[in-house]
Amino acid sequence: MSVMEKGGPGFFEVKAGECLLIGGPAHLRVSEGRVEALGVELAKGGRAVVRVFKALPVKALENSLLEIKYGVNGFVEKIDEPYPSSWLNVIEEALKLKETVIVMGGVDVGKSTLCTLITNIALQKGFKVAVIEGDVGQAEIGPPTTVSLAIPKRPSPDLFRQNPVASEFVGSTSPMGFEDEVVEALAKLKTKAESHGVDMTVVNTDGWVEDGKAVEYKVRLADVLKPSLIALLCREDELEDLRKRLMEKFNVLIVQPLPKARRRDRGARKELRELSYQKNLRGSGLRSIPVSWVKIYNHDLGTGVVLSEERFRTLNEQLNGGLVYGEETPNGLLLVLNNRLISEEDVRKVFENYSRPVNVIWKGSEKGLIVGLYDRRGEFMGIGVIGEVDYGRRVLKIHTPCQKPIGIIKLGYVKLVGSWKEVEKFRRCPLEPKRINASEEG
Structure with a gap:
């Protein structure tokens, strides 16, 4: 659903409780009121940047006026909720169990968004949180071809803003054929996270989940990382083999995918990697x-x-x-x-x-x-x-x-x-x- 601009070009009035999805490249500034962006409260003057091919859900905590500027392929649209209500169950369970939480699921289902939300809410509760980026192709923290560890000091709507405290080089942008290297690297990063005395480690993973090799890889990854909780983003009729194998050994919550997760083709994924290469x-x-x-x-x-x-x-x-x-x-x-x-x-x-x-x-x-x-x-x-x-x-x-x-x-x-x-x-x-x-x- 599109949103009408009010109060001048690039300005949007949002009533308390209403939600917007902002597609990048875009820049948000709160002119009046207060909003929440993935667990981060932005008051008057607060800002957020949405990268190209990314999207940020925003919920108004009170009547607000937002200035939103966006570029080619950017957008602003009204949505019913910032994320599925079932995500709150995952967050509650994660905060109760602490230790290691792994987020799994296919491509473009909201894994990074859920990791960001868990991390931000845990930080606001006073926990010391480690975030491990386990996707060598669409790395949010370190450069592509690596897996990385960050220990954020404050909440952020975008994990891309976090600086890694440690990384391990895999050399490929796909885990296929490099399963041993990825598992070994993630195990090293978890050990490093523990050496920093963290209360909780949130692990993001890649979207390779469909075939038999992918299932074996994900189960082995869980065996090595020993999570207290696995949040598996999928619909009820999806990932039956992976779900069954994980539930035999681990505490698994099936979580609804993000309905408005932004779909990215191979060209978009390649462009995102190139932006990260350029940064690093x-x-x-x-x-x-x-x-x-x-x-x-x-x-x-x-x-x-x-x-x-x-x-x-x-x-x-x-x-x-x-x-x-x-x-x-x-x-x-x-x-x-x-x-x-x-x-x-x-x-x-x-x-x-x-x-x-x-x-x-x-x-x-x-x-x-x-x-x-x-x-x-x-x-x-x-x-x-x-x-x-x-x-x-x-x-x-x-x-x-x-x-x-x-x-x-x-x-x-x-x-x-x-x-x-x-x-x-x-x-x-x-x-x-x-x-x-x-x-x-x-």
Whole structure:
């Protein structure tokens, strides 16, 4: 239902008890009266920003005049209630049990909204609350490809405003194929939350819930996090397998999805991720990091002995001048090749009778690859994007705002270009060496 502007362009009169849904991009300012936005009271002069493709439900606590400015695809419409009344049961149960509350459900059902509401009301009750963002694709707190922990000091209508106190890099924007990494990362963040002495931890999750693998993943996640309560957003005829499996082990409340949750297609989700990349890579400089100074997680580069000049020259002749760099590593011969000068098929022929494993990286495959940056203690410091690897000097060139010493680099599965636009996602890391022969050692 649309709402008529009153009192001038961009101004809306709302009577006590009436509710509006504001779609972003939009900016709200309370000119007169008081409203509530996801548990946060905004009095005269109070403001809230609604991000693009997001929506904020607002309820008038008294007769109010709201100034709302919105951009392309933004909107203001009247709704019956800010959120389903069944959500109040979840909040009551969560505040009673405390400990760990996990919110699960499909895509665009209101998981982030419910997490925000639980967090804000718990903060107002005086609880110390941790929020764990477990959605690597639509992260509300840290950058995409990570899961993050925040400990908010005050209520906020948008968790995006919270700064993470810890994050873990997964490297992908989908949990599929990375279930082990996500579960392990979330377990670490829960332990860190407990070390901060929190009363309650609220865990948001991704929307992968439909198929058998998704069900196994979500049950395993619950097994590891040991929640006092799971709020499962779905209708009565949905997610039967997941509901049954969870109810066998855990305290589960079935919760009505948010009726007016904003639907986002793949393009909108990609744009939201790019906004987050831009936020987390703002102020980036190009750092040159010697390979010998860091450990590249689960990678052979820098672990072996660089080929001698004579050995390099001999191999380069056999490889039609396409050899860029080589190392004898504990896992075999690591070669970086120029695919303009030699094909994979020709490389296989050269090494078909070679006694050790031969692993190949193609020069340039690293450009634009997102990486996670850690200190030597294994604490996450931020993300970066590889500009290039200077194999001759054995130097990694990485765009990142992080200025602290880097000890560990984890390679991701997503490439960004230009102003951090997402151009490609991979099941296999493009910088991962490819085995091209069958050796006696293998």
